[in-house]
Each structure stands twice: as C-alpha cells, then as structure tokens.
Amino acid sequence: MQKRVSLRDIAERVGVSIALVSYVLNGREKEMRVGSEVVKKIRKAAEELNYQPNQIARSLRMQSTKTLGMIVADIANPFFGSLARIIENEAMKFGYTVVVGSSDENPVQSESLVTVFMNRQVDGFIITPTEGSEQQIRQLVENQVPVVLLDRYFPGIDVSHVVLDNRKASFDATTHMIRHGTRNITMVAYRQNLSQMEDRIGGYEEAMHHHGLNSSKHVVKIRKEHIRKDMRNMFDTLAPGKRSGSGLIFANKALALAGLYCIRQRSLKVPDDVDFVGYDGGEAFDLFSPPLTYIRQPVTQMGKCAFSILMGLINGNGKGEVRKEWLLPELIIRNTGDLPAQPDDEFHGMYY
Amino acid sequence: MQKRVSLRDIAERVGVSIALVSYVLNGREKEMRVGSEVVKKIRKAAEELNYQPNQIARSLRMQSTKTLGMIVADIANPFFGSLARIIENEAMKFGYTVVVGSSDENPVQSESLVTVFMNRQVDGFIITPTEGSEQQIRQLVENQVPVVLLDRYFPGIDVSHVVLDNRKASFDATTHMIRHGTRNITMVAYRQNLSQMEDRIGGYEEAMHHHGLNSSKHVVKIRKEHIRKDMRNMFDTLAPGKRSGSGLIFANKALALAGLYCIRQRSLKVPDDVDFVGYDGGEAFDLFSPPLTYIRQPVTQMGKCAFSILMGLINGNGKGEVRKEWLLPELIIRNTGDLPAQPDDEFHGMYY
DNA sequence: AATATATGCTTAAACGTTTAAATAATCAAA
DNA sequence: TTTGATTATTTAAACGTTTAAGCATATATT
Numbered sequence: 001m002q003k004r005v006s007l008r009d010i011a012e013r014v015g016v017s018i019a020l021v022s023y024v025l026n027g028r029e030k031e032m033r034v035g036s037e038v039v040k041k042i043r044k045a046a047e048e049l050n051y052q053p054n055q056i057a058r059s060l061r062m063q064s065t066k067t068l069g070m071i072v073a074d075i076a077n078p079f080f081g082s083l084a085r086i087i088e089n090e091a092m093k094f095g096y097t098v099v100v101g102s103s104d105e106n107p108v109q110s111e112s113l114v115t116v117f118m119n120r121q122v123d124g125f126i127i128t129p130t131e132g133s134e135q136q137i138r139q140l141v142e143n144q145v146p147v148v149l150l151d152r153y154f155p156g157i158d159v160s161h162v163v164l165d166n167r168k169a170s171f172d173a174t175t176h177m178i179r180h181g182t183r184n185i186t187m188v189a190y191r192q193n194l195s196q197m198e199d200r201i202g203g204y205e206e207a208m209h210h211h212g213l214n215s216s217k218h219v220v221k222i223r224k225e226h227i228r229k230d231m232r233n234m235f236d237t238l239a240p241g242k243r244s245g246s247g248l249i250f251a252n253k254a255l256a257l258a259g260l261y262c263i264r265q266r267s268l269k270v271p272d273d274v275d276f277v278g279y280d281g282g283e284a285f286d287l288f289s290p291p292l293t294y295i296r297q298p299v300t301q302m303g304k305c306a307f308s309i310l311m312g313l314i315n316g317n318g319k320g321e322v323r324k325e326w327l328l329p330e331l332i333i334r335n336t337g338d339l340p341a342q343p344d345d346e347f348h349g350m351y352y
Numbered sequence: 353m354q355k356r357v358s359l360r361d362i363a364e365r366v367g368v369s370i371a372l373v374s375y376v377l378n379g380r381e382k383e384m385r386v387g388s389e390v391v392k393k394i395r396k397a398a399e400e401l402n403y404q405p406n407q408i409a410r411s412l413r414m415q416s417t418k419t420l421g422m423i424v425a426d427i428a429n430p431f432f433g434s435l436a437r438i439i440e441n442e443a444m445k446f447g448y449t450v451v452v453g454s455s456d457e458n459p460v461q462s463e464s465l466v467t468v469f470m471n472r473q474v475d476g477f478i479i480t481p482t483e484g485s486e487q488q489i490r491q492l493v494e495n496q497v498p499v500v501l502l503d504r505y506f507p508g509i510d511v512s513h514v515v516l517d518n519r520k521a522s523f524d525a526t527t528h529m530i531r532h533g534t535r536n537i538t539m540v541a542y543r544q545n546l547s548q549m550e551d552r553i554g555g556y557e558e559a560m561h562h563h564g565l566n567s568s569k570h571v572v573k574i575r576k577e578h579i580r581k582d583m584r585n586m587f588d589t590l591a592p593g594k595r596s597g598s599g600l601i602f603a604n605k606a607l608a609l610a611g612l613y614c615i616r617q618r619s620l621k622v623p624d625d626v627d628f629v630g631y632d633g634g635e636a637f638d639l640f641s642p643p644l645t646y647i648r649q650p651v652t653q654m655g656k657c658a659f660s661i662l663m664g665l666i667n668g669n670g671k672g673e674v675r676k677e678w679l680l681p682e683l684i685i686r687n688t689g690d691l692p693a694q695p696d697d698e699f700h701g702m703y704y
Numbered sequence: 705a706a707t708a709t710a711t712g713c714t715t716a717a718a719c720g721t722t723t724a725a726a727t728a729a730t731c732a733a734a
Numbered sequence: 735t736t737t738g739a740t741t742a743t744t745t746a747a748a749c750g751t752t753t754a755a756g757c758a759t760a761t762a763t764t
Binding site: 002092117120121146261282286287 | 404406427428429436440450451452471472609613635636638
C-alpha cells in the first residue's frame with residue numbers, strides 16, 4: 001500500500017503551514033482570513049496530489065469517527081439485510097459509515113460485538129437485541145452511548161426503539177381469519193423471551209378473546225434449534241385440516257417456511273385445509289399455490305426512522321430525546337389462486 | 353458518551369510511564385523486562401478501570417486499521433448477505449472488522465465507496481465488481497492496495513479473484529437437460545458485460561455445441577431495469593411449452609424468479625411444459641411445485657477463500673501472491689413432485 | 705504619536721497509542 | 735576502580751489531523 005498524501009505534503013509544496021491547508025480544505029478560509037492567492041494554490045496542490053483526508057487521524061482528533069455500529073441477528077437474513085441496506089444508504093447521505101455485525105441471537109456474541117465497536121469508537125449503535133442482552137443494553141445507556149433498538153425492545157429499559165406494532169399485526173391477522181370463517185386458529189411462535197414474540201402472541205390472544213373464542217385459543221411454542229422436529233410434532237398432534245376451520249399464524253418467516261414444508265408434505269391445501277398467515281413476505285410466499293397472506297413490515301420506514309433517531313441522539317449531545325416508535329403493519333391478503341400483482345420493473349433491491 | 357479510560361489513566365494510578373503500561377498490556381513485559389511487581393499492578397489497574405484500547409489511536413500509530421472494506425452489489429440480497437456473514441465471521445477470528453457497502457451495480461457508487469473506505473484506511477478490499485468498474489480496480493491494484501474480487505472478475509486485470517466456475521455450471525446444467533431429453537433449451541441472461549454472465553452463457557453454448565444442438569441455441573438477454581417486461585416478451589415470443597422439449601436456464605436468481613412468475617401465470621408445468629434450471633437456491637425453489645433444479649454455489653467456501661487470500665495479500669506486505677480461484681458448482685437435481693430433503697435442524701443462518 | 709483593529713499566517717498542543725532511544729541503577733567481570 | 739553488561743524505567747517522537755493562541759505587519763482611530 002503506497003504512502004498517501006497528507007496535509008504536510010500539500011503544505012510543503014505550497015510553502016505554508018499545515019494549519020492553513022487544513023483551514024482551506026475544510027472550507028474555513030473566509031472565517032480564518034486566508035489570502036485568496038494562497039487559497040488558490042492550496043486548492044490546486046490538493047487537486048494535483050489528489051489529497052484525501054485521513055479519516056482515522058481526523059477521528060482521533062475530533063473524538064468522533066462518523067461511524068455507526070449496527071448489530072443484527074444475522075445479516076444473511078434478508079430482513080436484516082434490507083434494514084442494513086437502508087441504514088447504510090441513509091448513513092452515506094450524512095457522511096457516516098456503518099459497521100455491521102451478526103449476533104446470531106447470542107448475547108455473548110452480541111456483547112463481544114459491542115466491545116469491538118466501542119473500541120473502534122463508533123458514534124452510536126443500532127441494535128437488534130437478543131434474548132438475554134438486557135444488561136448490556138442497560139450499560140450502554142448508562143454510559144450515555146447513543147443507542148436505538150430495532151425490531152425488538154425491552155420494556156424495562158428507557159431507550160429509544162423502532163419496532164413493528166406486533167400486537168396490532170397479530171390482532172389484525174387473527175381478526176382477518178376469524179372474519180373469514182376460520183375458528184380453529186393456532187399461533188405458532190418461537191420459545192423466546194423477546195418483546196417481539198410476546199407481542200405477536202399477545203395480539204393473537206387479544207383478538208381471540210375479543211371474538212369470544214377464548215376456549216379455542218392455542219399457542220404452540222417451537223424451539224429455534226429444533227424447528228423442523230417441533231413443527232412436525234405440531235402437525236402430527238394438531239392435525240390441522242382434519243377438522244374444518246383450521247388456521248395457522250406463523251410468528252416469523254423461518255417458522256412459516258418450516259410450516260409450509262409440512263403443509264406440502266401432507267398435501268394440505270391453503271386455505272381450504274388450513275388457513276395461513278405469515279410474518280414477512282418473500283419469493284416463497286408469492287410463488288406458492290396459492291400466493292400466501294402475510295403481514296408486511298414497513299422495512300424502509302423502520303430503517304430510516306431508526307437512523308434519524310440515532311442522529312438526534314448523537315447530535316443532540318446527550319440531550320437527544322428518547323423516542324419509542326411502533327410502526328404500522330400491513331396485512332397483504334391473498335390465499336387465493338390468483339397470482340400476486342407483480343412488482344413493477346422499477347422495483348429492485350428491497351426484498352421486503 | 354462518557355470519557356473512556358486511557359493508558360495515561362492507568363499509568364497515573366500506578367505511578368509509572370505510559371510506555372510501560374503499553375508494553376505490559378500488549379504482553380511484551382518479558383521482552384521489555386518489566387518488573388514483575390509493576391506488571392501485577394498494571395494488570396490490576398487495567399482490570400479495575402476496565403481499560404479498553406482505543407483502536408483509532410492504535411490504527412493511526414500502526415498505520416493499520418484491522419478493518420476490511422467489502423463492496424457487494426446489494427447487501428439486502430441474501431447471496432451477498434451470506435457472503436458478508438461468512439467473511440464477517442472469518443474476520444472476527446483474526447481481529448478484523450468489516451465495513452460493507454452496496455454498489456447497486458453502479459460504478460459511480462462503487463467508486464465512492466472505495467474512496468470512503470480508503471479514507472478510513474481499510475487494510476484491504478473484497479469487491480464484487482460492477483460493470484464499468486474495471487478502471488477503479490486497476491487503480492487500486494496499481495496503488496498496491498490489497499484486493500480480492502469476488503463473484504466476478506476482469507480477465508484483463510491481474511488481480512486475485514474467487515468466483516464460481518460459471519462455465520462449468522452452465523455446461524453441467526445444459527448437459528443435464530439434454531440428457532433428460534430437453535432439446536429446445538433457452539438461456540435467459542442479463543444484458544450485462546460481466547465475466548459472470550459471459551461465462552454462464554458460454555458454458556451453455558459449449559454444451560449445446562458439444563451435443564450437436566448448435567442450430568437450436570438460443571440466448572435471450574434481458575435488461576435488468578425491465579426484467580418483468582422483457583421476461584413477458586420472451587414468454588410471448590418463444591411460447592415455451594407450446595412445442596415439446598422446451599427448457600429454460602436462468603442465469604441468476606432474479607431472472608429465475610421473474611421467470612417463475614410467468615410460468616405460473618401461464619399455468620405451465622415444470623418439467624413437462626418447460627424444463628427448468630436456475631442459479632442459486634432458496635425458499636421459493638424448495639417450495640415450488642415441483643421443487644426446482646438449481647445450481648448451488650459453494651458460498652461458504654467462496655467467502656473463506658476470498659478472506660484467506662486477502663489475509664495473504666495484507667500480511668505478505670506486497671509480496672502476497674495473486675491467486676485466481678474458480679470454485680466448483682453443484683447441480684441440485686429435482687424438478688420432480690417429491691418434496692426436497694428438509695435441511696437438518698442444525699442448519700440455520702446460511703440462506704444458500 | 706500612541707493605540708486599536710484588521711489581516712494573514714505560524715506555532716504548538718492535543719487526540720491515544722506504539723516504540724526506538726535514552727537514562728539510571730544494579731551487578732559482574734576485568 | 736573502572737568498564738561492561740544487565741535490568742528496569744522514562745522520554746519523546748511519530749501517526750495525520752484540528753484548532754486555540756500567538757505573532758507580525760498594515761491600516762484605521764483617537
């Protein structure tokens with residue numbers, strides 16, 4: 001790697017001090033009353049030498065790296081990939097760079113990412129917190145590190161967050177099924193102590209209760225590590241499709257996909273044998289026969305919102321307000337034989 | 353954000369110089385013959401104050417940031433997301449951090465990412481080059497910046513790369529179809545001047561030629577920006593399914609998905625009406641009726657390989673060898689009514 | 705004529721590390 | 735007793751910026 005040109009190189013070539021060069025290249029020549037001749041010469045030299053500022057040196061001096069740390073469950077998951085993409089785009093606009101890490105839903109990994117990012121002096125965090133990471137988050141907040149939680153939050157910590165209104169999402173999905181004549185509705189969720197899951201289950205229960213179907217409420221909790229096995233068990237036990245009016249609501253995409261495997265395996269028809277609603281869309285939902293009903297999250301809005309809150313925290317230097325956002329879901333109703341509307345040609349890049 | 357503890361804080365508390373603290377905390381106490389009592393005291397103080405090194409300061413001094421720049425087409429695309437994930441994991445093991453940027457297949461954006469990352473003094477790059485970015489890459493190489501190209505490469509530049517053996521992949525896919533009795537095979541590709549596309553098309557042509565089907569060779573080039581429209585046109589013109597022995601090979605996943613829309617729209621059956629092979633797998637391919645045949649890329653291997661080559665370049669300080677890797681594809685043969693084998697429960701995280 | 709103000713530029717410290725070189729003290733060998 | 739190692743520690747420069755403070759010189763104001 002060749003040595004890069006520094007302010008010193010320009011200063012020497014022009015025959016002035018480093019300070020002057022810095023002032024000019026930062027556009028402070030008026031304020032600092034730099035002679036117009038000198039300004040020209042410095043600009044010219046910078047151009048000729050193709051000067052690029054060393055952001056590391058600047059960071060050290062300024063105590064601000066213009067870097068954000070983002071911790072998601074898994075960047076290979078297109079939901080998080082899309083969020084990362086949106087935040088990356090926003091960040092770029094404001095001169096920020098994003099470093100992304102995947103916690104794998106593991107609090108130990110999450111902790112180590114926080115440490116690595118802190119050592120790299122990131123200016124703030126956007127975090128998808130994992131089960132068991134409550135203490136970490138609390139510590140960050142106590143140390144006055146700018147943090148925004150995304151996708152999940154901890155009711156017990158007073159920190160900004162941007163999440164889907166999961167309760168409403170499940171409520172709407174359940175209500176939709178009930179209106180459709182489905183009575184025997186099962187909520188299939190992860191066995192996981194996170195706001196997300198709890199709210200997704202809560203909304204379902206609320207809707208069932210609201211429609212007087214309390215007695216037929218049924219929540220199945222599946223272990224993430226045994227998703228296939230537990231899913232098969234569920235299908236064997238519940239035998240949806242055997243009795244009429246069965247419906248399944250899957251609390252996330254991984255569950256829905258595992259469920260769809262079982263549905264295909266048992267040659268069940270949607271919605272006649274089992275009614276279906278999943279969280280998050282995707283190719284598989286569009287191309288299934290029939291295309292499937294799902295809850296769409298406003299991913300773009302989530303990303304932009306989280307970013308702008310974080311900017312507020314960072315630039316408000318400690319006085320940035322805590323903001324808590326629950327964004328609205330959209331129920332994409334299908335489960336019919338018709339092909340889903342094709343996205344327009346202009347559409348690309350965003351997988352949700 | 354609270355002030356963090358520095359070497360100076362420890363030095364003052366123990367009553368020694370900063371240098372000594374640095375030596376000890378870097379494990380150089382033997383080499384530097386630091387008194388064992390002092391070592392203990394420094395360790396203790398560091399522990400008590402919960403000292404964390406400032407990586408920015410270290411980077412400035414060491415002229416090495418332990419950071420890698422990764423530029424992909426789109427991090428929201430699970431193929432790139434998976435690659436990013438693998439590289440992130442590898443990097444972590446070696447104390448590196450990865451900053452990822454999405455070029456959107458746009459050379460201007462790619463250029464600006466390169467600049468941003470260079471200013472942040474990344475130690476090396478892993479790049480998925482876009483059409484028209486040849487000059488940028490050439491410049492990096494000339495400036496002796498460690499670079500590894502991933503997924504695509506430029507035959508005209510002598511720089512390390514890790515790509516799928518796309519030629520073989522298409523050759524195998526085409527041969528498989530021909531053996532299966534499909535004669536009327538169309539290759540559906542992007543109109544794009546990248547090694548990837550050219551090789552994917554080339555392998556198809558080679559196989560057709562090899563089996564004496566030169567006259568029925570047919571390559572359709574679709575514009576990325578008008579993928580839906582061009583795809584519909586193709587189906588209207590070619591009318592696959594109208595004549596027997598029709599087959600379609602899609603040069604990437606986006607094309608395959610757009611193609612599957614049309615297949616469903618026209619109620620064509622795979623493989624009776626149209627035979628099908630796509631690049632890259634995914635939920636949609638697994639859950640389609642029937643599950644679809646596709647070319648699997650060894651994503652994990654690609655990521656690990658690219659990373660290790662980059663490490664060689666960085667640590668070989670300029671003498672690291674240029675390595676060019678073409679990795680082997682795997683043809684996942686299906687197109688039958690059977691459900692695909694379910695991934696094991698242990699499987700998770702990797703979407704390819 | 706003395707003082708104030710404006711202009712144009714330089715000096716030097718600071719950010720938090722690493723590390724070569726200097727220093728000082730102890731001890732062994734001549 | 736001097737010299738030479740050995741051991742333990744400090745000093746200070748360097749990495750490339752930013753920026754407060756200082757210093758001339760010229761011009762304007764009393």
